Amino acid sequence: MTKAELTIVADENIPALEDCFGDLGTLVRLPGRDMTREQLRDADILLVRSVTRVNEALLAGTPVRFVGSCTIGTDHLDTGWLERQGIHWSAAPGCNANSVVEYVFSALAALNHDWNGRRFGIVGCGNVGGLLQKRLRALDIPCAVYDPWLPDNPDAADLDRVLQQDVICLHAPLVKGGPHPSLHMLGAEQLARIKDGAVLISAGRGAVVDNRALLELLRRGRQFTTVLDVWENEPDIDTELLELVDIGTPHIAGYSLDGKLAGTRMIREALDKSGLGVAVGAVGRPSAGGRDQCQLPWRDLSRPPAAPGRAAPTGVSSGFAAMAALLLQIYDPRKDDQRLRVAAEGELPMARAFDQLRRDYPERLEFSHYRIDGAVLTELQRSQLKILGLE
Numbered sequence: 558m559t560k561a562e563l564t565i566v567a568d569e570n571i572p573a574l575e576d577c578f579g580d581l582g583t584l585v586r587l588p589g590r591d592m593t594r595e596q597l598r599d600a601d602i603l604l605v606r607s608v609t610r611v612n613e614a615l616l617a618g619t620p621v622r623f624v625g626s627c628t629i630g631t632d633h634l635d636t637g638w639l640e641r642q643g644i645h646w647s648a649a650p651g652c653n654a655n656s657v658v659e660y661v662f663s664a665l666a667a668l669n670h671d672w673n674g675r676r677f678g679i680v681g682c683g684n685v686g687g688l689l690q691k692r693l694r695a696l697d698i699p700c701a702v703y704d705p706w707l708p709d710n711p712d713a714a715d716l717d718r719v720l721q722q723d724v725i726c727l728h729a730p731l732v733k734g735g736p737h738p739s740l741h742m743l744g745a746e747q748l749a750r751i752k753d754g755a756v757l758i759s760a761g762r763g764a765v766v767d768n769r770a771l772l773e774l775l776r777r778g779r780q781f782t783t784v785l786d787v788w789e790n791e792p793d794i795d796t797e798l799l800e801l802v803d804i805g806t807p808h809i810a811g812y813s814l815d816g817k818l819a820g821t822r823m824i825r826e827a828l829d830k831s832g833l834g835v836a837v838g839a840v841g842r843p844s845a846g847g848r849d850q851c852q853l854p855w856r857d858l859s860r861p862p863a864a865p866g867r868a869a870p871t872g873v874s875s876g877f878a879a880m881a882a883l884l885l886q887i888y889d890p891r892k893d894d895q896r897l898r899v900a901a902e903g904e905l906p907m908a909r910a911f912d913q914l915r916r917d918y919p920e921r922l923e924f925s926h927y928r929i930d931g932a933v934l935t936e937l938q939r940s941q942l943k944i945l946g947l948e
């Protein structure tokens with residue numbers, strides 16, 4: 558890239574764009590879901606989130622030389638095609654893994670489902686599943702892990718065994734081909750193996766679970782608890798399924814501010830590493846710091862915020878409920894569930910309502926920004942909250 562300034566086309570939902578990329582040239586913000594090739598006519602860099610399908614249809618004939626997705630998932634990128642064209646691409650592995658793990662514990666808190674004494678099953682043990690496994694081990698909670706690419710995992714088990722556990726957490730990517738496809742990995746047969754009284758939490762990609770099969774099972778009154786953050790056919794999700802799940806959220810498990818900013822920052826770092834854009838940055842418009850600015854919001858976040866920095870006593874004074882109530886002061890997924898249910902009943906078509914909720918998502922900070930403030934807790938509860946990231 559030899560232009561003095563780059564043209565950077567970006568999904569308008571990417572935070573800190575100006576801070577992280579403003580020094581490189583002109584920023585054009587667009588709705589990610591509807592990006593067109595025409596809009597990329599002058600683009601050198603394309604920055605997306607998971608809702609933009611990046612493939613030949615979008616990019617052929619455009620000057621785009623770098624594609625950055627500020628997300629963990631990559632199933633929306635045709636990476637084979639990008640590589641064959643010599644277009645650099647990068648995603649942001651692990652950027653919001655902690656946010657997803659916190660979502661899992663928050664969902665269990667919301668269900669008042671004490672994790673102590675339960676056995677967990679994890680499907681997909683990468684950055685998210687691996688972090689969950691690490692937390693569970695620290696909490697002394699047994700887990701079984703199904704990840705066909707990690708046979709040496711100390712908790713490795715087959716899928717059937719994982720589905721027999723008390724809390725089953727799905728964190729596999731969407732993979733359609735190869736030796737271990739995950740598309741509809743949980744179909745009617747697998748879902749039928751889940752025990753009554755178990756909790757199923759799906760926070761990887763929607764189509765890992767056959768949604769129609771799940772709907773049929775729930776219609777027949779199966780007695781396991783279901784938490785869905787991800788859905789087939791997002792954003793136009795099945796509203797009947799939404800009615801039947803216990804907690805349903807609009808694909809926001811990874812939406813902590815920390816996670817989103819980490820995604821943006823990682824893509825700037827990947828761009829710098831690629832060598833594309835660095836020279837331009839040097840000769841481009843004078844910047845107040847470029848990468849330093851990029852890290853500013855990150856540094857700010859490392860301090861506890863003034864107002865919401867404390868999880869205070871809640872009136873619930875004993876048992877798991879006391880600990881759960883504290884966590885729910887920080888993040889309560891039932892509020893996201895409520896917003897989704899209200900939106901589903903509203904005037905907007907489901908797809909638009911789903912996207913709107915995601916676009917207007919309230920600021921959510923991770924547990925590490927909070928301190929426990931004088932709540933009555935046992936030593937065990939305090940140590941558990943510390944493992945989860947609170948002081």
Ligand SMILES: NC(=O)c1ccc[n+]([C@@H]2O[C@H](COP(=O)([O-])OP(=O)(O)OC[C@H]3O[C@@H](n4cnc5c(N)ncnc54)[C@H](O)[C@@H]3O)[C@@H](O)[C@H]2O)c1
Pocket residue numbers: 629630631650651653654657680681682683684685686687703704705706707728729730731732737738739742760761762786787808809810811812
């Ligand atoms: N709900 C959300 O907001 C949210 C947030 C972040 C990530 N995600 C999704 O979660 C997925 C996992 O995230 P990650 O950071 O752990 O990714 P990762 O790439 O670090 O790990 C994925 C793991 O899944 C394993 N895997 C691949 N195919 C599998 C299969 N068929 N069965 C079981 N395991 C399989 C891989 O071996 C790998 O260990 C992402 O791909 C993304 O789609 C969702």
Ligand SMILES: O=C(O)[C@H](O)[C@H](O)COP(=O)(O)O
Pocket residue numbers: 570606607608627628629630631653808810811812
């Ligand atoms: O893959 C990811 O990182 C997550 O699924 C991410 O949180 C999705 O958010 P989106 O890109 O759709 O805004």
